[in-house]
Amino acid sequence: MCLVFVCDEDERVIGRQVAGGACPYCGGMVQALDVQSNWRFCFVPLYFKTKRKLYCSICSRRLVPL
Template sequence: MCLVFVCDEDERVLSRQVAPGACPYCGGMIQAMDVESQWRFCFLPLYWKTKRKFYCSVCARRLVLQY
């Protein structure tokens, strides 16, 4: 008996906007991207979530907000 688990995560960019502020590392502009991630098991969607991620447009670092 052989069990094969086929799991996949797919990320898709929905939109991009310019965010206020500057990158603390290089001083470049910050982009806010809305990303939809979707987990699939055997090609059936199980879970999807929309997140907002922040990236620097010059040095391409992912920035994390500190509250």
């Protein structure tokens, strides 16, 4: 007997805004992205969460606020 669990995470960008400040690596403009995460188990949605992530628009690095 073999059991297979199919789990999937899908991320979708909901909104994009200009954030204040500059990138500490290249000095580029910082963007704030609103990302919605969906966890699914066997194609049944279980969990929805919206997060805000910061990225540089020039070097595309993920920035972590202090």
